[in-house]
Amino acid sequence: MNILNRLRRAFADAAPEGLSADAFSQAVRPSTDPRFGDYQANGCMAAAKALGRNPRELAAEVASRVDLSPMAGPPEVAGPGFLNVRLIEDWIAAALGDLLADDRLGVEPVDDPETIIIDYSSPNVAKPMHVGHIRSTVIGESLSRILAAQGHKVIRDNHLGDWGLQFGQILWGWKHHLDRDAFERDPVGELARLYRLAAAKMKPAEDLGPRLAKVQALESQGKPDEAAALFARLFGDSGLSRPQAEAAVAEALAVAEAAREETAKLHAGDPENRKLWERFMPHCLEALEGIYQRLGVKFDVQLGESFYDAMLPEVVADLKAKGIAQTSAGATVVFTEATSAPMIVQKRDGAFTYATSDLAKIKYCEEEFDADRLLYVVDSRQADHFKQVFDVARSWGYSSVDFEHVAFGTILGRDRKPFKTRSGDVVGLESLLDEAVAKAREVVDENSAHLPEQERARIAEVVGIGAVKYADLSQNRLSDYVFDLDKMVAMNGNTATYLQYAYARTRSIFRKGETTPEAIRRARPPIFITHPAERALGLALLRLPETLDVAAAELKPNVLTDYLFGLANLFSSFFEECPVLKAESPERRDSRLALCDLTGRTLAFGLDLLGIEVVERM
RNA sequence: GCGCCCGUAGCUCAGCCGGAUAGAGCAGCGGUCUUCUAAACCGCCGGUCGCAGGUUCGAAUCCUGCCGGGCGCGCCA
Numbered sequence: 193m194n195i196l197n198r199l200r201r202a203f204a205d206a207a208p209e210g211l212s213a214d215a216f217s218q219a220v221r222p223s224t225d226p227r228f229g230d231y232q233a234n235g236c237m238a239a240a241k242a243l244g245r246n247p248r249e250l251a252a253e254v255a256s257r258v259d260l261s262p263m264a265g266p267p268e269v270a271g272p273g274f275l276n277v278r279l280i281e282d283w284i285a286a287a288l289g290d291l292l293a294d295d296r297l298g299v300e301p302v303d304d305p306e307t308i309i310i311d312y313s314s315p316n317v318a319k320p321m322h323v324g325h326i327r328s329t330v331i332g333e334s335l336s337r338i339l340a341a342q343g344h345k346v347i348r349d350n351h352l353g354d355w356g357l358q359f360g361q362i363l364w365g366w367k368h369h370l371d372r373d374a375f376e377r378d379p380v381g382e383l384a385r386l387y388r389l390a391a392a393k394m395k396p397a398e399d400l401g402p403r404l405a406k407v408q409a410l411e412s413q414g415k416p417d418e419a420a421a422l423f424a425r426l427f428g429d430s431g432l433s434r435p436q437a438e439a440a441v442a443e444a445l446a447v448a449e450a451a452r453e454e455t456a457k458l459h460a461g462d463p464e465n466r467k468l469w470e471r472f473m474p475h476c477l478e479a480l481e482g483i484y485q486r487l488g489v490k491f492d493v494q495l496g497e498s499f500y501d502a503m504l505p506e507v508v509a510d511l512k513a514k515g516i517a518q519t520s521a522g523a524t525v526v527f528t529e530a531t532s533a534p535m536i537v538q539k540r541d542g543a544f545t546y547a548t549s550d551l552a553k554i555k556y557c558e559e560e561f562d563a564d565r566l567l568y569v570v571d572s573r574q575a576d577h578f579k580q581v582f583d584v585a586r587s588w589g590y591s592s593v594d595f596e597h598v599a600f601g602t603i604l605g606r607d608r609k610p611f612k613t614r615s616g617d618v619v620g621l622e623s624l625l626d627e628a629v630a631k632a633r634e635v636v637d638e639n640s641a642h643l644p645e646q647e648r649a650r651i652a653e654v655v656g657i658g659a660v661k662y663a664d665l666s667q668n669r670l671s672d673y674v675f676d677l678d679k680m681v682a683m684n685g686n687t688a689t690y691l692q693y694a695y696a697r698t699r700s701i702f703r704k705g706e707t708t709p710e711a712i713r714r715a716r717p718p719i720f721i722t723h724p725a726e727r728a729l730g731l732a733l734l735r736l737p738e739t740l741d742v743a744a745a746e747l748k749p750n751v752l753t754d755y756l757f758g759l760a761n762l763f764s765s766f767f768e769e770c771p772v773l774k775a776e777s778p779e780r781r782d783s784r785l786a787l788c789d790l791t792g793r794t795l796a797f798g799l800d801l802l803g804i805e806v807v808e809r810m
Numbered sequence: 811g812c813g814c815c816c817g818u819a820g821c822u823c824a825g826c827c828g829g830a831u832a833g834a835g836c837a838g839c840g841g842u843c844u845u846c847u848a849a850a851c852c853g854c855c856g857g858u859c860g861c862a863g864g865u866u867c868g869a870a871u872c873c874u875g876c877c878g879g880g881c882g883c884g885c886c887a
Contacts, residue, residue, distance in 0.1 A: 539885040685835040
């Protein structure tokens with residue numbers, strides 16, 4: 193049952209003549225302030241303007257015509273022409289009674305379920321995951337759960353980066369710097385070390401190369417003095433002499449070239465590289481699996497770029513045959529209106545790009561799953577790439593699929609610059625989780641020393657991981673944000689811990705009262721709304737469905753966290769102000785127990801949609 | 811140069827397909843545990859919504875310009 197939708201239908205029926213009933217009803221929304229009732233219809237001002245009428249008169253007319261029974265009486269005209277709706281307590285109480293018997297807490301499946309593929313997480317398997325990877329994973333997982341709860345068929349897809357240059361880098365490292373003992377002890381750690389080593393060696397090419405090129409350009413123009421001055425300015429902070437800088441760049445370029453060659457050999461089917469790749473992969477996947485298990489993330493499809501590799505020549509050939517792709521400067525490219533630069537589907541050296549791989553994946557997904565929507569939960573910096581891919585996919589024939597880049601903002605460091613994984617200065621995802629769990633453990637030990645060791649450990653894990661996820665999910669996904677470890681592991685204020693704590697309190701009261709939520713649900717006691725805190729809490733409980741609608745429509749988990757935080761807040765106030773077990777009568781007691789059960793279930797349900805667990809006590 | 815995004819309280823952020831007096835958390839200050847979990851509750855302090863125009867009955871929200879910051883832009887993924 194969705195209150196907002198019911199009100200909208202009622203107002204649509206009462207819309208002034210000569211007006212779009214739809215637009216009029218869309219102007220119904222939750223009130224911004226309790227003094228203006230519970231919901232408000234704001235369409236009369238604009239309607240009056242369009243019809244050349246007095247807005248207050250028109251509002252009064254609509255108010256007398258609209259039938260909101262049994263939810264509310266006639267709305268009240270206020271201000272310049274607002275219509276304020278105040279729900280009737282008896283109706284709220286009755287609706288809560290129905291909710292008590294409803295396992296789905298009022299959430300109804302959508303009328304037209306879709307098949308939705310969500311591409312998220314998608315890490316490079318060879319690199320250890322760091323804090324930058326958490327957003328896609330956590331947001332994608334939550335969106336999957338939200339859409340599935342709405343009755344859609346959701347396919348969770350982890351498009352692994354298992355075929356790119358990073359393997360060339362590892363292969364190069366393996367052949368030149370392998371520590372066999374280290375690999376035996378900790379394969380993933382050693383592979384990561386080799387990757388970082390290669391990346392570090394290649395870095396001067398990016399950092400110093402362009403600067404050096406500018407200096408050399410001046411020299412070739414016959415301006416040695418200016419070149420020397422520029423060199424001093426550009427390289428002063430590096431402490432490198434001219435020959436050192438040239439040597440560093442030259443070495444970096446050599447390593448980069450070598451890594452590219454290793455990659456090319458792998459792609460070309462070189463037996464040695466292929467064998468090594470097959471040897472590395474299980475270790476990489478196992479390490480990933482460990483993290484996903486800890487995060488409670490599970491994919492339906494986990495196919496990497498290597499899987500699509502075989503399809504790529506076909507994709508390019510088909511694009512060419514259909515006149516979509518063309519040859520330009522030795523590469524095969526597609527010009528699109530999406531961006532000024534064309535999209536490269538095959539490089540001059542014959543290698544394919546991740547754009548080609550994305551196209552192959554679209555083809556595969558359409559043939560395999562016949563998806564209605566394809567969502568990509570990926571960093572907003574790749575917006576142009578997806579614009580191109582979607583554009584090309586549509587002209588390629590996949591025009592009935594709804595593509596969407598579910599972008600999210602960049603994680604910034606304390607200096608407000610994008611969080612980079614500088615070698616040696618990486619906040620690994622694992623260590624972030626460990627730190628959060630350790631902090632939670634301290635708090636548990638302090639507050640709940642009486643609980644058994646094993647239970648405290650379990651609570652710390654649930655609370656710590658929940659804190660990290662919530663810190664990310666409660667943010668508007670589009671905003672960049674400053675990574676702050678203290679905030680990520682905080683357990684006061686608007687945090688998962690606060691919600692988990694509220695949940696634990698709803699459960700604790702049943703233990704104390706020597707009854708169970710199940711017993712209350714079976715008994716279905718009448719609900720009484722007598723106290724303002726009960727009314728506010730009760731109304732919030734009825735608003736889960738409309739909240740989920742918004743979160744799903746905007747693909748924004750923070751809509752849900754806001755709602756849950758508000759709900760927990762209202763519960764905490766209710767808990768302070770309304771005695772439950774010591775209520776004035778058994779009827780009141782049972783009514784309040786029912787509110788506790790509904791709150792607990794709603795919190796647990798909502799947190800589950802965020803991928804966050806709860807504990808029975810903490 | 812072209813394109814995209816962002817400037818809201820001391821800090822971190824909600825609110826942004828127009829609605830009434832702009833919200834939260836943290837930080838600060840002050841109250842509340844012999845009574846259902848104080849990981850909590852209640853109160854106070856705190857904002858020319860970057861600046862200037864425009865559209866509108868109504869602008870943090872839409873449009874234009876400017877200032878400040880970030881990102882992307884043919885062979886990395």
